[in-house]
Amino acid sequence: MYDVAEQALKLALEARDGMRPPSAATNTAVTLPAATLQQYVGDYSLMGTLAHIRLHHNRLQLQVLDHTLELVPESATEFHVEYRLLGLMNVRIPFPPLRFVRVDGRDFMLLRDRVVTAAEKIPPYAVPEIWRARAGNYRITNPDEHYLVNLDHCRMLMEDGKLLLDIKISGLEDRRVKVVVVPMSDNEIYVFGLGRNVGDVARMQSDGAKTRMWYSGYLFEREADTPAQPTVAAYHGTR
Incomplete structure (x- = not known):
């Protein structure tokens, strides 16, 4: 490399x-x-x-x-x-x-x-189903109040066959970035590319109830999927 x-x-x-x-x-x-x-x-x-x-x-x-x-x-x-x-x-x-x-x-x-x-x-690369299933919104659980730049929010998603982290940054700079990540194993991904801000590794943890991700010194926890709200038809039937 x-x-x-x-x-x-x-x-x-x-x-x-x-x-x-x-x-x-x-x-x-x-x-x-x-x-x-x-x-x-x-x-x-x-x-x-x-x-x-x-x-x-x-x-x-x-x-x-x-x-x-x-x-x-x-x-x-x-x-x-x-x-x-x-x-x-x-x-x-x-x-x-x-x-x-x-x-x-x-x-x-x-x-x-x-x-x-x-x-x-970025060449084509395979994204195993275990990573596709982890797509969703993640909230930060250990914000650093003394750091001038903070990662407010993270969303893992698939886009055009690539696995991405959509990250909102605040503090000295307010912007959103999409970071290209590539699976290394069932529990690790790395930021793809060459030079600054690349090569960082994110690690996943799961205890069955919670899915967590360590990335750049922050601990993110996957937000629970919002339960589907019952429709009127569910209570009264359909005609």
Whole structure:
């Protein structure tokens, strides 16, 4: 894993540190065939957070944290980022330029800033039924009143064949994130990806009556399913 990370970051650093002309000299957009763009389409883990790359009107779009950004190609693998202002025009924004690379059969989207961030494309993976059955809402039982950032709520769910933790964060930053997790065993999952905020392991506990999850120092307990309310027909019969 570390060899792959080192190689991916090395490629990004080579592109950033003088082996290519400065970015100001490479701002000319190019037109790429749909087949080239299509190979980058998919779901990625960006520092553990689910991000989507989709093809829209022969242009790649990055969707992450409820934002949609336009990816403008400068070569077959390098893109700069624009934002569609008021739905009328695209404006280039100070977002790190992107480069797509493949290392040992694994696909990465590299954000080439002062610190290089690698988002890994998520391959298909199996989610056993025992994990699918654990989907639902979880409440935190040990909040930390002295910590500046808190995890308020967590929901485990399946989405497009992937197991996710939908987490609400409050404190210094208020946002919701979807974290991509992959089963390691019947009782452990890990946050998929490469770099910061990934590799953390969540562990499940069950005593038959309660289902609990340890994650990032917090203990979550699954909320009981709300009992179905009887209908009028249940009391009076149907006609």
